[in-house]
Amino acid sequence: MVAYGSGQLGDQPVPMSDADRIIAIGSDRMMAAVGAARHNQLKPYLKAGHFAIGSINSPMQCMMKEICAQCLQPHKDPQTGEVTYVFSCFNQDQPLDSVDFTGLSSRLRQNTVQEKLTSRWIRRCLETD
Numbered sequence: 696m697v698a699y700g701s702g703q704l705g706d707q708p709v710p711m712s713d714a715d716r717i718i719a720i721g722s723d724r725m726m727a728a729v730g731a732a733r734h735n736q737l738k739p740y741l742k743a744g745h746f747a748i749g750s751i752n753s754p755m756q757c758m759m760k761e762i763c764a765q766c767l768q769p770h771k772d773p774q775t776g777e778v779t780y781v782f783s784c785f786n787q788d789q790p791l792d793s794v795d796f797t798g799l800s801s802r803l804r805q806n807t808v809q810e811k812l813t814s815r816w817i818r819r820c821l822e823t824d
Contacts, residue, residue: 696732700740711740717747719791723803726751727796747791751799753783760785768802769795 698704700711717733719726726749733747753766766783770793781789 696729697736697740700737711737712742714742715745717741717745717791718750718788719747720750723796723799726791726794730791730794730796733791748788749791749794750787751783751789751794752787752803765805766802769798771795 696711699707717729719729730747730749733741733745751768761782761784764782768781768783768789770779770781770789771777772779773792778795783789
């Protein structure tokens, strides 16, 4: 992104400085890195006052919307420090500066054992003798 913004990759059909919004979609670590880079390495190339969101995944998509709470995502207001919670199953697109990425990482790991067991069970069921 720095190479694109600085012009190292050639002409910019869409200059980064024209962007009003940034959407980060990827792993929790990648989105955290984009969130931090916006205020550091990318700052000279971005429009002041742009809005950034992260597409926050849930460990499951229960489709019950705000029922099971396995997708609760802590937010911390960057100005006040107030902590609130969002159901990620209901609202995946969240303000990047508010997302608690440590909380997100912990939440995404909560089902890893169950996911591994399910994967093994599916492989076993599909095996043919």
